[in-house]
Amino acid sequence: EAGVAQSPRYKIIEKRQSVAFWCNPISGHATLYWYQQILGQGPKLLIQFQNNGVVDDSQLPKDRFSAERLKGVDSTLKIQPAKLEDSAVYLCASSLGTAPTNEKLFFGSGTQLSVL
C-alpha cells in the first residue's frame, strides 16, 4: 500500500516570498490533515478536510495561508507571503474514515521549510 506522498522534501525561501506544498493521501482516505511542526514542538493542526470540504481551519493564519483539496483527493497548502516564523516542517496526514475519534493517522514524510 502506497503511503502519503508529499513534495517537495525541502524548501528554502526568503521572507515575503510565496511557497506551495503538495500532498497525495493514501488512496481511498476521506480525511486529510495539514499539520505544522516547529522544531521542538508537537504538530499543530492547520486544516482538516473531509473529502473536499473543510472540517476545521481554526488555526490556519488565513491572511497568509491557504489550502485546497480538489476533487477530494490531493491537496495543496500555500503560504503567501512567508514570514520567518513559518520555518517548520509541514506534515500531511490522512485517515480512512470520516470519524477520526479512533482512526489511525498516516503521516507523510513532511516538507521542511526554511524562511531566511
Next chain:
Amino acid sequence: QKEVEQNSGPLSVPEGAIASLNCTYSDRVSQSFFWYRQYSGKSPELIMSIYSNGDKEDGRFTAQLNKASQYVSLLIRDSQPSDSATYLCAVFNTDKLIFGTGTRLQVFP
C-alpha cells in the same frame, strides 16, 4: 493551561530498563488517546491507542489511562537503543487531534 502537556525531557534510561512517559490533558470530555513515536527527522507513527480506563498492552508497550485524573502514560519494557525517539501524546478533542510537545527518550547501552 496547555491542552496536552508532556515533560520535554530528555528522559534517559539504560538498556533493558522500563521507560515511563507521562501526559496530562485538560478537556475532561476527551475520549480517545494516542501515543506516536517520532524519530529525528522523520514523521510521527502511531504505536498505541487507548479509549477506556485501565491498561492496554501491545508487546513491550503498555498504555495506561486514568480519565478521572486526566492522565495517560506509556510504559516501554526492556527498553532498547532503537526506542530512542520523541514520544508524542495525542488527545482527540471535539473534532480534532491535539498533540503534546513530546518527550525525548534516550536509551543508552
